[in-house]
Amino acid sequence: MAKISLATIWLDGCSGCHMSFLDMDERFLDLAGQVDILFSPLVDNKVFPDHVDVTLVEGAVSNDSDKKNIAIIRQQSTIVVAFGDCAITANVPGMRNRYPVEAVLQRAYIENAAPPQQRSNGQPSKEGISFHTVPQLARMARPIHECIPVDFFLPGCPPPPRAILYLLTEILAGRTPQMHGWTRFGA
Amino acid sequence: MTLNIEDLQQIARIEKSKKDGFQHRINVCLAAGCLSCGSGLIKEALEKEVTRRGLDSWCKITGVGCLGLCAEGPLLSLPTSGSYYQGVQVSDVPEILDSLNGSPVARLVCPAETPFFQRQVRIVTENCGRIDPERIEEYIAEDGYAGLYQALTQMTPQEIIDQVSGSGLRGRGGAGYPTGLKWMSMAKAMGSTKFIICNGDEGDPGAFMDRSVLESDPHRVIEGMVIAGYATGANQGFIYVRAEYPLAVKRLRLALSQAERMGMIGNNIFNTSFHFNLQVRLGAGAFVCGEETALIASIEGRMGRPRPRPPFPVEFGLWDHPTMINNVETLANIAPIIRRGSQWFAGIGTEKSKGTKVFALAGKVVNTGLIEIPMGTSLRDIVFAIGGGIPQGGRFKAVQTGGPSGGCIPEQFLDMPVDYDSLAQVGSIMGSGGMIVMDASSCMVDVARFFMEFCMSESCGKCVPCRVGTRQIYDILGKITASRATMAEFTMLEDLCDLIKNTSLCGLGQSAPNPVLTTLKYFRDEYLAHIHDRQCLAGACKKAEEVL
C-alpha cells in the first residue's frame, strides 16, 4: 500500500469533525504510518501544499478567505472530501442565512457589547460595524460543493470515526468508497 | 316559454328586416381591446351625433365584438360599404357621418384588402364584429340556435357524436384530444347526474381568443354546451370564466338570461324532453385552474389543485359525477358543425387537424390582434403575410406558441404548417392559441426566465418537482441572464427540466420546462454566450455585480 498525503482543513465549522477524526483513537497510530499529514490544524505547515492526495474539508464556506482557500484546495488536491454536515449542508452555520449579515453582526457586536458610554475607545457606533484586517463575511454560509466540485461526501454531525476510517482505508487501497449506509445527515 | 322552429325563424326575419331598414350601419368594436382605447366614448358620440342630426332611422350604431386588429383600435366597421376605420377619435365622429354617402374618410381607412382580413377563414369568429353580443336576436338572425334545434329535434345523441367525430374536431384547449372521443366516453359514463364544463380559464399570458369569443359571441358557446349536454346525457353545465374578464362575464351572464328567457336552456327545450341548466362560475386568478381536475376543484369552491389522473373526470368529476370539460373555442365550433355537417368542417384544415384555429397574434409584429385561420397555414404566412412582419424593419427571431406550456419556434421552421402534430414535433404545442412574435432584441434566455417565473408563481405547490424545481430553474436562469452562471449550473438546468417533465403530477407541471427546453434546443448559443463570454447576444440582459 503506497503512502498517501493528507490534508485536513476547517472552514466555518466547530472542529467536531476533526475531533471525530481523532476519535479513531489508536487506529490513528496505524493510520499515521500510512499517510503523510501535510497540512492540518494539527500540524505546523502554514501554506497549503502544492499537491495533496486527499483533503478533508470541514465546515461551510462563509467568508471571502474561505472562498479563496477552497479554490486553492480544489486546485491542489486530487481528492476533496466534504467532511461533515457543515461542509455538505452548511448545517448550523447555515442557520444564520435566514438573517442578513448586518443583523447578525449587529446582534453580536453592537447589541451584545458594552454600551458606548462605558467604552474607552468608543469605536463601534450604533450605525454599524465594519471589520478590517479580518476576512469579510459572505452573505450566506454555503456548502462547499456549491463552490467547487467535491469527490466524496461524508455526512454526519460529526461523521462517525468508523466512517472516516473506512473512507481513508478505501482510498488507501485504491478503491472507490461506497459511503451508502456508513453515515447520514445529522448522525 | 318554449320556442319552436317557426318562432326562431320569425325572430330572425324580424331582426333582418330591422337591419335592412337602415341605410347605413356603423359597428363599433366594444371588445376589451378597443374599449381600453376609448371605443365606448366613440359609440356614445356617434349615437349622440346621429340623434342630433335626426338620422336615427337612417343610420344604426351597433356595439359589436372583436374586429380583430386590436393594435389599431378603436376600430369601426361599416358593413354597408364593407370598409373599416382604425384609430378613430371622438373628434372624427362628424366627419365619419358626413362621409357615409360619399367616399370614406381616407386617413382613417383601414385597408381591408390586406391579407390580414383576406386570409382569415372565420368559423368560430364568424359573428365577431358583426353582431351585437348583448342581443340574442342578432345571434338568431345569423342562424343562431338553429344547430341546437336541429340537434334536439332531428338527431339522436349518437348521431351528434358521430357528426362531431366525423368532423375531426380536436380540443382547442391545447392538448388536441379528439372531441368526438371525449363525448363518446362521456356518453358511455355511468351515472344519472352528469356535468358539462366549459373551460374559459384562459390563463396563458398573451392569449385572448376565449375572451374575444365570449365577449363577441357568447351565445355560440351556450349553444355548443346545450348540444353537448344533449349528446352526452348531461343536464347541468358550468361555464368557468376568469374573473379578470369582467366584460366577458357580464355579456355571458346577460346571454344566459336571454337564452333562458327564450327557452334555449331550462326545461323542455324546443318542446323536447331535454332539459339543461347552465351557470357561470368565476375563476379567481389561478392559471392551474385550466387543468381539468383543478378546474373541477375550483368549481366545488376549493383551491384549484390538480389530483392524479386516472380516474378521469369523465368517470369521477364534479362532486364525483361524470364530468366533461371542453374549451370555449371547441364548443364554439359545435353549432356550425351540426348546422353544416361534419364533411364541411373536415374539408378545412389538414389531414389530422381539421377546421380553423383562432390565434392571438402579439409581440413584435405589425398587425397584433385576433386571427382565425385554417389549420395548416404556415407560420411564415401568419407572421409575415397576415401579421405584416416585424415592425421597424426588425429581424424575426422566434415565435412562441402555447403559452407557458409551449415553446419558442425559430426561423428555420417558419414554413412549417401550424397544426397539432407539427407543433409537437418541434417541441411546442398548439396551446390555446397565443402566438407571440419575437425579434432580435429579445434574449431567449430572458424569455425562458419570464415563462419560468410564470410557472413558478402559478405552481399550485402540490407536487414537489413542480413546486421546488421551477424555483430552482428560475434561479439558475436568473444567474445565466446575469452572466454569473457556470457550466455546472447549466447542466443542472437541463437535468431539472427533465425531472420536472417526467415526474410532475399534472400536465401543467409536466409541460412547465417546455419554454426552457425549446430555447435550449434552438438557441443554445445564447445560453452559452451568457456563460462563457459573459454577454447577452441580444443585448437585453444586464450583468450583475458579483455578490459575496
Add this chain to the structure above:
Amino acid sequence: MLAEGINPNATALPATSPAQDHRLRMVNRTMQLYRNEPHGLIETLHTVQESFGYLEEPILRYVAAALQVPLSRVYAVATFYHSFTLRPPGEHTCVICRGTACYIGGSGQILDRIKEKVGIATGETTADGKVSLLEARCLGSCGLAPAGVFDGEVTGKLSPEKVLEKIGRWQHHDPEH
C-alpha cells in the same frame, strides 16, 4: 353542525353602519344564490372583495360559518387565488400587465422603475396609503402592450415615464403634500 364559537349568529361582526349593512346584504345574497353551500365559497369571496375592497377577517369568519366551510379552508382558498387580497388596497391602484406581449414590450422595466422611484414592489402600497401596485397575468390587451390598469381604466402603450407621471400625480394630489 359547526362549533358554537363559529356559529353564524354568534360570530360578531364589527359594528355595522347602514353602508356596511348594504355590503353585507350583497354577501348574503350571493351565499343564498348558492343555497349556502360550500361550493359557493369562491363566488362569495368575490362579492366580499367587491363590497369591502378586501377580505376582512370578521367577514371571513362570517362566511365560513354561513357556508359551513372550515375556517382554515376559507383562508386557504382566499390565499390560493391571486384575485383575492387580505389587505386593504391603497387609494389608487396601478396594475401592470405581465403578459408575454407586455413583457416583451418592456413591462418589466416599468415595474423596475416604479420600484426604484416610488419604492413599492408588486403587492405593496406606498407608506402614505395612496398607491397600490399590482401585477396582472394578462389583461388580454396584448395588442396594446405594454398595458396597465389605472384605477380600473385600461391604458395601453405605456412607458416608464408615463406610469411614473401618473403615480406622481396621484401621490401629490393631496394638498398636504
Add this chain to the structure above:
Amino acid sequence: MKQHPPKKVRSDLNPSRLLTFKIDDRDVTAHEDETILSVARQNNIIIPTLCHLDGLSERGACRLCIVEVRGSTKLLPACVTFPRQDMEIITNSKRVINYRKKILELLFTERNHVCSVCVANGHCELQNLAVELGVDHVRYPYLYPRHDVDASHSRFCIDHNRCVLCLRCVRVCDEIEGAHTWDIMGRGMTSKVITDLNQPWGTSETCTGCGKCVQVCPTGALTEKGKSVAEMSKRRQFLPYLQMMRGRQGGSWQK
C-alpha cells in the same frame, strides 16, 4: 372528489376481480381495487413514500413512489395507481431511483432542514429517505427561506422550517379527528400549513388538542413541546384503528 374509486364492498354477490401482474419481475396477485403500493408492500417490495400514510387518504403529491411500467415512458405514482392485468411494473430501475433522489434533494433545498439540531433527528422520515435513497449531499442550491416557529399552543409546536408539505396533518385532522383545523394557504413555494385563519395555533378555536397531527408528521415540523433534540419519535399505531372505528372514507378532506 375521491382520490380513487371507492372501495367496493367485497361479497359473494359482488366479488372484486383478481388480477395477476408483475412487480419487478415477480408475479403477484391482487384485487383490482388495491394500489400498486399496497400490493408491493404485501410482497415486501420497498417503494419509498412520504405523503402516503396508512390510514389517511392518498394524495399522490410527493412523487417519491413513482414506478415505471414496461412499455411506457410515463411514470406513475404507486400510491394512487391501480394495477391492470398483466401489467409489468418496475419499482427500482435506475431511472426511477435517480428521479426519486432528485425529488428528495429538492425537498431538502426547499426549507431549512438542519438534521443535527432537529428534535426529530433519528426519527425522521425525510432523513431516513436520504439514507434509503443514498442521498449524501444535495446537488441543488439550498434556498434558505425564512420561516417561523409557532409555539403558541400549550403542548405542541410547529416549525415551518421543517415542513415538507405532505399535508398528513391536514388530512388526519379532517379525516380522523374531524376538526379540519389545518389547511394549506398560498400556493407554490409560498404554501404553508395553517390553523384556522392563519392564526397562532394556540388561539385556534377549532383545535381539539388531540395531537394526531403531531404523530403523523413525518419530520420535526410538528412536535411535542419540550422534547429535546432527537427525542421526538412518533406514535401512529392508532391510525388505521381509528379509521376503521370511525368508518370514514379517505379523501374527505378535499371536500
Add this chain to the structure above:
Amino acid sequence: MAKTITIEPISRIEGHGMITIVVEDDGSIGDARFHVTQFRGFEKLCEGRPYYEMVSITERICGICPVSHALASSKACDSILGVHPPETAVMLRRLLNCGEFIQSHALSFFYLSSPDLLLGMDTDPEKRNIVGVIEAYPELARSGIRLRKIGQQVIELLSGKRIHAAWVVPGGVNAPFTAEHRDTIRQMIPEALEITTHTLTMFKKSLENFREEIQTFANFPTLFMGMVDKDGNLEHVDGRLRIIDAKGNIIADTVDPADYQQIIAEEVEQWSYLKFPYYKPMGYPAGIYRVGPAARLNVCNGCGTPLADEEWAEFRALERGPVMSSFFNHYARLIEILFCIETMQKLLDDPALLSPRIRAYAQPNFLEGIGCVEAPRGTLLHHYQVDENGLMTWANLIVATGHNNLAMNRGVLQVAKRFITGTEVSEGALNRLEAVIRAFDPCLSCSTHALGGMPFTISFRKRDGTLLQTL
C-alpha cells in the same frame, strides 16, 4: 516606516486565528495583535428557535467542548423552566463533565502542545506535530491517545455519542445510567490515573528547559476569574464566580453567575471577530483578566480531592501569589485531569447515580435564563431570553477564549518584543508566538460562535495597516 508581520494560520490551536505584528522603523516591536478571523453568528442564528433546541445548537459551537456548552445551555434552560434537576441528573452531568475535561485537556496537552514541550520550540516544523511525537516518543503518544480516548469513552458511555450527543436536556438528562456502564468506567480509572501521574512527574522535571518561555508566556499581572464551590474549592459545574487580583486578594466572591453583567462587560475591536470582555469595575482595557486551568487553580482554596490537592499545593508554591505565567496552564491541565479522575471515582461510588429520576419537566416559567460552567479553557456563560412561548428572542454567549482575549493579545506582544527584532523572524520565534496562544489553548471554534480556523498567518504591516509581507 513601521512594518507589520502576519502569522496565519496559527496552527495546532482549536480554530482560526492570525497574528499581526507592527514593526517600527527602528526595528522595535510597536504592537502585536491576535485576530480571530471567523464568525458564525450563533447569538443571532438561534433567534426564533425553541429554547429546548439550544443545548444541541450551542454544542455545535465547539466540537472539543460540546459538553461544556451543553451544560451551560441546559443550566440556562433549567432557570428558564425554573426547575432544579434531580440530584442524580446533577451528578450525571458532573460525571459527563469529568469525561470532557479529561479528553479536552489530553487533546490540548498531548496532541497540540506536546510537540513543543517534547521536541522543543525550535525543531523542524515539519516534524513538530503529533506524528512527530508518535515517532519520537511512541509510548507517550500512545498514552496521550489512550487518555483522550478514556475521556471520550466516558462521554460515550453516558450520552451514547462522543461528540454532540443530545443527552443533556433542560431539566436534567434524558436517559438513566446503567450499572454496566458504571463498571466499565470504573475499570478505566486506574489506567487514567497511571498516565496522568506519570505525565505530571515528567512534566515537572522538564520545567527547567522552559525557563525563558515561562518568563515570557503572558507572564504579567492580571486578574483571574474562576468558579469555586461553597467551600472555595475547585469547581467546574455548579458554583459561584470568584475574582482575585494579581496579588491574590479576592476582589469579588460568591458572585452568582446570573449577575455576571455586574462584573463583566464586552468591548469590540474592529480587527477581530472575538470580543474583549473585561472586569467592569476597572474599565477597558484595565480590567484585563484571565480564566482557564491556571486561573482556576489560582482562585480556589484547594481541589477537595486528595491527589489533586497535593499537586495543587505544589503548583501554588511556584510563586508567592497567583501563578502568573500562562505557560503553567499546561501544568494546571494535568492537575485538573487528576481532579476529574478523582471526582469521577467519588461519583461512581454513589449508588444514587443509577436512579431513574433524572429529569424535571416544566413549561417555561421565566423569560430569561443564565447558565455558567467552567469549560476546560475557562468560564463559559450562556445567557438567553425567550418569549412567553419559549422561543429564543435574544442570546449572549461569552466563551473562555473571549475572557482571555485581552491577555492573549498582551501575551503575543510580550513574546514578540522578546523574540523578534526587525522583520527577520526566526522559525523558533514564529513558533513561540503561536505557542503563547497555544498555552491559552484558545478554543477558536468556541470563540467563533464568534471565531473559527484557517489557522494563522503572521503579517507585517505598516502603522497605517498596509500589508507589507505575509509569512
